[in-house]
Amino acid sequence: MHILFLTDNFPPEGNAPATRTFEHTREWVDKGHKVTAITCAPNFPEGKVFVGYKNKWLSKQKIEGINVWRVKTYITANEGFIKRTIDFISFMLSSLFFGLFTRKVDVVIGTSPQFFTVITAWALAKFKRVPFVFELRDIWPASITAVGAMKGSWIIKVLEKLELLLYSQADLIISVTHSFKLELENRGVSADKIKVVLNGVDLSKYKPLPEKDKAFAEEFQLQGKFVAGYVGTHGLAHALDSIIEAAELLKADDDVRIVFAGGGADRSRLEKLAKARDLSNVVMIPRQAKEIMPKIWSLCDVTLVSLKDTSLFSTVIPSKIFESMAMSLPIIISVPEGESTQIIRTQKAGLVIPPENPNRLAKALLNIKNDKNFYRDLANNSRLAASKFNRKILAIEMLSHIEELVRP
Numbered sequence: 232m233h234i235l236f237l238t239d240n241f242p243p244e245g246n247a248p249a250t251r252t253f254e255h256t257r258e259w260v261d262k263g264h265k266v267t268a269i270t271c272a273p274n275f276p277e278g279k280v281f282v283g284y285k286n287k288w289l290s291k292q293k294i295e296g297i298n299v300w301r302v303k304t305y306i307t308a309n310e311g312f313i314k315r316t317i318d319f320i321s322f323m324l325s326s327l328f329f330g331l332f333t334r335k336v337d338v339v340i341g342t343s344p345q346f347f348t349v350i351t352a353w354a355l356a357k358f359k360r361v362p363f364v365f366e367l368r369d370i371w372p373a374s375i376t377a378v379g380a381m382k383g384s385w386i387i388k389v390l391e392k393l394e395l396l397l398y399s400q401a402d403l404i405i406s407v408t409h410s411f412k413l414e415l416e417n418r419g420v421s422a423d424k425i426k427v428v429l430n431g432v433d434l435s436k437y438k439p440l441p442e443k444d445k446a447f448a449e450e451f452q453l454q455g456k457f458v459a460g461y462v463g464t465h466g467l468a469h470a471l472d473s474i475i476e477a478a479e480l481l482k483a484d485d486d487v488r489i490v491f492a493g494g495g496a497d498r499s500r501l502e503k504l505a506k507a508r509d510l511s512n513v514v515m516i517p518r519q520a521k522e523i524m525p526k527i528w529s530l531c532d533v534t535l536v537s538l539k540d541t542s543l544f545s546t547v548i549p550s551k552i553f554e555s556m557a558m559s560l561p562i563i564i565s566v567p568e569g570e571s572t573q574i575i576r577t578q579k580a581g582l583v584i585p586p587e588n589p590n591r592l593a594k595a596l597l598n599i600k601n602d603k604n605f606y607r608d609l610a611n612n613s614r615l616a617a618s619k620f621n622r623k624i625l626a627i628e629m630l631s632h633i634e635e636l637v638r639p
Contacts, residue, residue: 248342258627364633406425458532472504484512540567548574563581
């Protein structure tokens with residue numbers, strides 16, 4: 232089977248969509264299938280092309296057996312609705328054009344969150360007369376208004392109509408949460424064509440380390456400190472001001488450090504905010520290559536997971552919780568009650584606190600720090616839970632749904 236996969240994020244980018252797509256398609260190749268991934272020059276989230284790559288009309292490479300076609304796009308940082316939309320549309324057009332030249336394709340997959348990519352997948356599937364699979368990573372465009380990037384308008388209404396059209400046209404929808412599946416069913420999408428494949432973690436790369444990485448610990452002066460880490464994209468959705476405010480409450484405890492590791496639209500503002508408040512207990516670590524991330528995770532004693540207090544975010548599962556589990560780290564999750572909080576409670580892998588509540592966050596952190604037995608229990612539970620979200624198994628699960636669709 233030849234699978235054509237449309238995604239605007241792919242390694243060496245290290246965000247959740249890039250990682251999921253790569254780790255899934257790698258497993259499909261290992262199972263004997265051919266995969267062609269059409270993507271763009273790596274640039275997320277700063278909007279700067281990674282060293283060693285160029286924003287060319289078309290460049291081809293092979294990564295662990297995956298045929299990767301990179302097409303030219305308008306590149307901008309992950310911020311600003313208008314510029315990002317132009318970026319999305321440019322990828323839609325260039326991937327559509329070059330996608331026409333792929334041969335003997337059996338199925339076309341397009342992944343959200345933004346669905347201009349999915350439009351290309353739908354159009355190519357129609358042209359090639361093969362099944363169209365919609366991988367649903369986010370309820371978009373609702374997420375635009377949820378983070379305040381744009382208020383409800385006629386543009387949003389047009390996008391919502393297009394969204395429903397794509398759902399109806401998909402032969403198969405792969406949802407990353409059960410909540411998304413329920414949302415689509417409530418909007419009239421047939422439950423029969425919606426399958427749920429959760430996010431997960433590559434257990435061969437993420438595992439508990441015997442000690443914190445010495446080089447990074449020395450570089451960022453974290454030796455002997457209790458480190459609470461926010462690792463991942465610093466975006467408008469993540470309510471990171473609350474973590475800054477919690478750090479201010481904990482300023483007197485010199486044993487505690489709050490680490491922000493990654494990049495994104497909100498990164499520079501957070502750096503300025505921490506500096507303005509003279510928070511010496513806040514440590515900002517720049518975005519690192521994906522292969523370095525286990526070393527970054529090793530610096531943490533506790534993981535912080537945060538989202539805005541918006542009802543839409545009760546339906547999402549931040550993928551960082553799975554990497555944290557694999558690293559045997561307790562989790563403090565501060566998001567609206569929903570599927571992700573249920574996972575943490577069921578697995579007893581951390582503490583659930585209300586979103587955007589710095590006081591509760593600071594208390595939860597000290598609670599875990601000061602109770603060694605409680606810390607050990609949460610860490611052990613977290614490690615045990617990781618095996619239930621093995622990316623390899625989940626990749627094969629998604630493949631089985633695709634094979635069933637394509638099979639005569």
